Amino acid sequence: MSISELFPDPPASTVPSITIKRPDDWHIHLRDGDVLKAVIPFTTSQFARGIIMPNLVPPVTTVESAQAYRERILKARPEGSDFTPLMTCYLTEATTADEIERGFKEGVWAAAKLYPAGATTNSHAGVRDIQVLAPVFERMEKIGMPVLIHGEVTDWSVDIFDREAVFMEQKLLPLLKRHLGLKVVVEHVTTAETVEIVRAHAGRVAGTITPHHLILNRSSLFNGGLQPHFYCLPVAKHERHRLALRQAATSGDGNFFIGTDSAPHLRSAKQAECCAAGIFCGATALQTYVQVFDEEGALPHFEAFASLNGPRFYGLPVNTGTLTLERRPDRQMAAIEVAGEDIVMFRGGEQLPWSLGETRP
Ligand code: DOR
Ligand code: ZN
Numbered sequence: 001m002s003i004s005e006l007f008p009d010p011p012a013s014t015v016p017s018i019t020i021k022r023p024d025d026w027h028i029h030l031r032d033g034d035v036l037k038a039v040i041p042f043t044t045s046q047f048a049r050g051i052i053m054p055n056l057v058p059p060v061t062t063v064e065s066a067q068a069y070r071e072r073i074l075k076a077r078p079e080g081s082d083f084t085p086l087m088t089c090y091l092t093e094a095t096t097a098d099e100i101e102r103g104f105k106e107g108v109w110a111a112a113k114l115y116p117a118g119a120t121t122n123s124h125a126g127v128r129d130i131q132v133l134a135p136v137f138e139r140m141e142k143i144g145m146p147v148l149i150h151g152e153v154t155d156w157s158v159d160i161f162d163r164e165a166v167f168m169e170q171k172l173l174p175l176l177k178r179h180l181g182l183k184v185v186v187e188h189v190t191t192a193e194t195v196e197i198v199r200a201h202a203g204r205v206a207g208t209i210t211p212h213h214l215i216l217n218r219s220s221l222f223n224g225g226l227q228p229h230f231y232c233l234p235v236a237k238h239e240r241h242r243l244a245l246r247q248a249a250t251s252g253d254g255n256f257f258i259g260t261d262s263a264p265h266l267r268s269a270k271q272a273e274c275c276a277a278g279i280f281c282g283a284t285a286l287q288t289y290v291q292v293f294d295e296e297g298a299l300p301h302f303e304a305f306a307s308l309n310g311p312r313f314y315g316l317p318v319n320t321g322t323l324t325l326e327r328r329p330d331r332q333m334a335a336i337e338v339a340g341e342d343i344v345m346f347r348g349g350e351q352l353p354w355s356l357g358e359t360r361p
Contacts, residue, residue: 016326016327016328017324017325017326017327017357018290018299018302018303018324018325019322019323019324019325019357020302020303020306020307020322020323020324020325021303021307021308021318021319021320021321021322021323022047022048022307022319022320022321022322022323022359023046023047023048023258023286023306023307023319023323024047024048024049024050024051024258024306024307024310024311024319025043025046025047025049025050025051025258025259025260025262025282025285026050026051026185026208026257026258026259026310026314027051027053027148027187027188027208027210027259027260027261028043028047028050028051028052028053028259028260028261028262028282029053029055029261029262029263029264029278030043030050030052030053030073030085031056031264032056032069032072034338034339035264035266035338035343036072036073036076037076038264038336038337038338038339038343039262039264039280039282039283039336039343040073040076040077040078040083041078042262042282042283042336043083043262043282044077044078044081044083045356045359046282046285046286046323046356047083048082048083048084048319048321049083049084049085049086049316049319050083050084050085050086051086051088051110051111051148051259052069052070052073052085052086052087052088053088053113054066054069054087054088054089054090054113055090055113055115055120055121055122055123056069056122057122058125059090059092059122059125060087060088060089060090061089061090061091061092061094061095061125062099063099063102063103063106063108063109066087066088066089066103066108066109067087067108069087070085070087070108073085082361086110086111087108087109087110088109088110088111088112088113088148089103089109089111089112089113090112090113090115090125090126091112091113091114091115091126091127091133091136091147092125092126092127093127093128093129093132093133095112095133095136096135096136097135097136097138097139098139100112100136100139100140100145101139101143104143104145105143109145110146110314111145111146111147111148111185111314112136112140112145112146112147112148113147113148113149113150114126114127114130114133114147114148114149114150115127115150116128116130116150116152116153116154116167116171117154118154119150119152119153119154119233120150120152120233120277121233121263121265121276121277121278123150130171130175134178134179137175137178137179137182138179140182140183141179141180141181141182142181144183144315145183146183146184146185146313146314147182147183147184147185148184148185148187149172149184149185149186149187150187150188150233151164151167151168151171151172151186151187151194151234152164152167152233152234153166153167153170153171160235161218161235161237161238163234164190164191164194164234164237165191165193165194168186168193168194168197172184172186172197173197176201176204176205181204182204183204183205183313184201184204184205184206185205185206185207185208185259185313186198186205186206186207186208187207187208187259187261188208188209188210188213188234188259188261189207189208189209189213189245189248189256190213190234190235190236190237190241190245191237191241191244192240192241192244192245194207195207195244195245195247195248198248198255198256199253199255202254202255203255205255206255206256206257206309206310206313207248207255207256208256208257208258208259208261209245209248209249209256209257209258209259210232210259210260210261210279210281211260211281211284211285211288211289211292211346212230212232212236212261212279212281212288212346213236213242213245214242214245214246214249214288214289214292215242215288215292215347216230216236216242217236217237217238217239217241217242218235218236218237218238219239220236221235221236228270228271228272228275229270229279229344229346230279231270231275231277231278231279232261232263232277232278232279233277233278246292246296247296249289249292249293249305250292250293250296250298250301250305251298251301252298252300252301252304254304254308254309254312255309255313256305256309257305257306257309257310257313258285258289258305258306258310260281260282260285261278261279261281262279262280262281262282262285262346263277263278263279263280264278264280264282264343265278265280265343266338266341266342266343267335267341267342267343267344268341270344279346280336280343280344280345280346281345281346281347283332283336283345283346283348284332284345284346284347284348284352286306286323286325286354286356287325287330287347287352287354287355287356288346288347288352289302289305289306290302290325290354291352291353291354293305294327294353294354307319320361321359321360321361322359322360323356323357323358323359323360324357324358324359325354325355325356325357326354326355326356326357327353327354328354328355328357329351329352329353329355330351330352330354330355331349331350331351331352332345332347332348332349332350332351332352333345333348333349334348334349335348
């Protein structure tokens with residue numbers, strides 16, 4: 001009997017573990033204070049670096065406030081963690097090209113975040129008229145600094161399920177034409193059409209995909225009653241879009257990478273008369289992504305999506321260490337405690353087929 005008959009390659013679906021270069025989260029809300037302390041250990045156990053969202057109250061709009069926030073994040077890391085926060089500038093209509101360039105050149109900003117005013121949580125200080133920022137975008141083109149875009153229009157006459165598509169047609173495509181050298185990340189892609197727009201601008205436009213948009217569709221929001229913990233923005237779309245996202249993420253296409261958009265809110269803010277938008281997926285993000293790649297028969301493409309495509313787009317080195325994920329079922333806790341309250345975890349309480357294994361620095 002030959003060696004290969006004695007030890008045949010296991011079929012893909014029974015591969016017991018996968019070891020990849022340490023991954024990064026290119027879109028994460030860590031918040032501040034008690035919530036920061038409660039959620040950061042989950043992110044640091046999964047990711048080596050994170051692009052930190054600036055939508056605090058007040059938002060992180062200056063180089064100094066970003067430096068101070070970075071210090072608070074570094075201090076809140078669990079002992080021994082080498083997690084690197086990459087800070088972003090919250091763009092307002094008052095942001096100047098000089099402030100942007102100063103923060104980028106000083107190594108404080110990794111990117112700038114564009115929130116259309118009123119599009120989502122803590123976005124009221126965002127931008128009403130994108131064209132006002134033309135000088136800022138020109139400078140960003142010159143210095144090679146990416147803009148990260150929450151791509152939804154805020155007009156209430158536009159159906160909420162169409163807001164991403166309308167933004168892409170009315171705002172993003174003209175912006176890309178006006179600023180041919182601008183590097184853009186379309187954040188939390190939720191539609192098949194946005195996938196195609198990213199692909200059509202390969203190289204200068206990339207897309208992040210969240211774990212929850214790979215699992216949920218719009219019916220999930222109403223399944224068995226209204227599900228506040230599945231509500232986020234952009235809202236999950238029709239099943240055909242979820243399938244397109246799974247295809248985009250797992251296809252090996254280098255223009256897509258991880259951005260969890262983990263957005264913790266206290267249970268009282270979710271199970272409320274008016275539910276806050278955001279899903280806390282930080283504790284189960286990699287277990288969810290790797291499960292999706294496994295289900296799609298695409299584990300060989302997982303490392304690129306998790307660990308290689310993002311650094312290439314940002315012009316940063318790939319992490320040197322490794323992380324192992326194991327095909328070992330593990331029951332998740334349902335929620336995490338924060339200052340006498342709790343935050344419900346995405347897929348909390350479920351038995352997930354994949355678990356985190358060893359991290360080697
Ligand atoms: O659902 C969301 N929650 N979408 C966002 O864009 C922001 C986030 C938050 O900060 O809670
Ligand atoms: Zn976000």
